[in-house]
Amino acid sequence: MRHVEKTTVRAEITPPTSPGRHRETARAAANAAADGLEWLTLHSAGLDVGSATSHLTISRVLLRRRGEELSNQWMVVERTELYRSGVALTPYRTDTRIDADWLEGFFDDAYREAGFTRADVDTGVVIVTGEAANRPNAEELATRFAERSGAFICVAAGPHYEALLAAHGSGAVALSRGLTAPVLNVDIGGGTTKLALVADGHVLHTGALSIGARLVAYDDSGRLTRIEPPGRWMLEEIGSDVDVGDVLPARVANDLAELMAELLLQIIFQHPRNLLISRLWVTDPAAPEIFSDIGSLVFSGGVSEYIYGRDSNDYGDVGLTLGNAVRRRLEAHQAAAMIVQPAQGIRATVLGASQHSLQASGVTGFLEDLALPATGLKVVAARVDTAAGLGQVLTSTANRFELDGAMPLIAYALTIDSPVDYLLLREIADEVASAADPGRPLYVIVDVDVAHALGRILRVEVGWSGPLVVVDGIAVGELDYVDFGRPLGPGLSVPVTVKSLTFLTR
Numbered sequence: 001m002r003h004v005e006k007t008t009v010r011a012e013i014t015p016p017t018s019p020g021r022h023r024e025t026a027r028a029a030a031n032a033a034a035d036g037l038e039w040l041t042l043h044s045a046g047l048d049v050g051s052a053t054s055h056l057t058i059s060r061v062l063l064r065r066r067g068e069e070l071s072n073q074w075m076v077v078e079r080t081e082l083y084r085s086g087v088a089l090t091p092y093r094t095d096t097r098i099d100a101d102w103l104e105g106f107f108d109d110a111y112r113e114a115g116f117t118r119a120d121v122d123t124g125v126v127i128v129t130g131e132a133a134n135r136p137n138a139e140e141l142a143t144r145f146a147e148r149s150g151a152f153i154c155v156a157a158g159p160h161y162e163a164l165l166a167a168h169g170s171g172a173v174a175l176s177r178g179l180t181a182p183v184l185n186v187d188i189g190g191g192t193t194k195l196a197l198v199a200d201g202h203v204l205h206t207g208a209l210s211i212g213a214r215l216v217a218y219d220d221s222g223r224l225t226r227i228e229p230p231g232r233w234m235l236e237e238i239g240s241d242v243d244v245g246d247v248l249p250a251r252v253a254n255d256l257a258e259l260m261a262e263l264l265l266q267i268i269f270q271h272p273r274n275l276l277i278s279r280l281w282v283t284d285p286a287a288p289e290i291f292s293d294i295g296s297l298v299f300s301g302g303v304s305e306y307i308y309g310r311d312s313n314d315y316g317d318v319g320l321t322l323g324n325a326v327r328r329r330l331e332a333h334q335a336a337a338m339i340v341q342p343a344q345g346i347r348a349t350v351l352g353a354s355q356h357s358l359q360a361s362g363v364t365g366f367l368e369d370l371a372l373p374a375t376g377l378k379v380v381a382a383r384v385d386t387a388a389g390l391g392q393v394l395t396s397t398a399n400r401f402e403l404d405g406a407m408p409l410i411a412y413a414l415t416i417d418s419p420v421d422y423l424l425l426r427e428i429a430d431e432v433a434s435a436a437d438p439g440r441p442l443y444v445i446v447d448v449d450v451a452h453a454l455g456r457i458l459r460v461e462v463g464w465s466g467p468l469v470v471v472d473g474i475a476v477g478e479l480d481y482v483d484f485g486r487p488l489g490p491g492l493s494v495p496v497t498v499k500s501l502t503f504l505t506r
Helices: 021-030 099-114 130-132 138-148 159-170 170-174 229-237 250-268 319-332 392-402 421-436 451-459
Strands: 039-051 054-067 076-086 087-089 123-128 151-154 183-188 193-201 202-209 216-218 224-227 295-299 353-360 374-384 410-416 442-446 467-471 478-486 496-503
Touching: 039 138, 054 099, 076 099, 099 138, 099 496, 123 138, 130 138, 138 216, 159 170, 159 193, 159 202, 159 295, 159 392, 170 183, 170 193, 170 202, 170 295, 183 250, 183 319, 224 229, 229 250, 250 319, 319 410, 374 392, 392 410, 392 421, 410 421, 410 478, 421 442, 421 451, 442 451
Parallel strands: 039 123, 123 151, 183 295, 374 410, 410 442, 442 467
Antiparallel strands: 039 054, 054 076, 054 087, 183 193, 193 202, 216 224, 353 496, 374 478, 478 496
16 A cells, blocks of 8 residues: 555646637737738646655747747747646655655646646646655656656756745846845745855856755654654754654644754855855755845745745645744845845746747768767856856756666757957866766757867867767757757758756746
8 A cells, every 4th residue: 555645735726718718819919910921839838846845837938930030940929828737745655766656647637627638738847856856756857757748858957956946936037137135035945955145147047955845744643754854953943853653743843943054144144154054055055145145035835825925835845844943044134125026936946838840950060970869968068158167057057857876868958159260169178078077978069050169179180089069059058958960961060959948926
């Protein structure tokens, strides 16, 4: 018999409507706005399996071809959320694995509730985050749902990547554009709190620590069913020896939440006094000065629902008490005015839409059949004004996507802002080679027509000995994934499918 810790569902279901009606609405909108350009409507699903909760979102994405720029590239002009499922507690079996069968039934029920079948959904993403991403069957589970759901992106996200996704998904990145002071996105989930410092639309720093609502969890009778190691450390800090099977006293639950809130605010306000903080970092500790100029705070994740007063229910953890404690302490610091309402709260890491577009590289590429085709490459993007330090930038950016020491396949995407000459290309080649894994194929995308020259320098002068592909003429960004096909025709143009993650921002 399988064991599910608790499966209370928060009732947030929107009234079901038919996919046909969605498509008619989209066509009407497109026809009404017709201005000689081409339009495309996609339906996208975001499946989020987190430490504490799991949920599904279905969206409609209206795209327009950039024909006025003589471009075949599609751009998103409208995102509409059509359906959001209830939020279920992520089920774990007694062997610590995620109960994939239960989750599959939950998502199937959500599709039916929305009036959709899997065939009605064109694209999307399955993302496994937090403690769920560390379970033995996390990647297998994400792949299983992705394969059943068509052309989906499959992501098992580590703490840095989850912080990045939360900052985009909450709307903090969009909010930061044009502001004079940085925005800090604080995503408080079940197992961890993710921090992302954002300035003028760019995520500058990310980090995570073990502060979360479900580090201790209890059943309907109040008896503890789970105590994660960081939860144990904090219980010891407050002088409690409660254990699994004991009833959690209200005083202990309150003291635990107050301690979590105090530790979090010590970090945000650059006063990390408690030595326990050093044990709680999941990533490398963030230097206190990183947060010195924060102008706004955006909260996301499950606990944000309590901070913003959108929920007051108890789901068998300390989330409600923690949210209230964070809000109260911010008010005591006279920092409540810094709090900004996010576009998304608990669903910040649900990717509202995912568009796939096919592009073709230029014919000046450096291509090797041994490295083609290749699928599911994570784009690591950088702007190049001077090549100095580029290797370090690429390495630190790539580390955001590491999970349990494993790095996904990577495509380095370089936007070159300086006049290009041999000296610059040689410096770029040296820096890229210093960041790349010599045991893997090297994939590089450049925005100017120098792919073949850069490839020759990497191979002949720098001495890169592994499989190598360098292409140009492809537009990608920091949240993209790419698939490389085999070269087409005598011109050796490469078909590249770009899978762009986009977010609902209201």
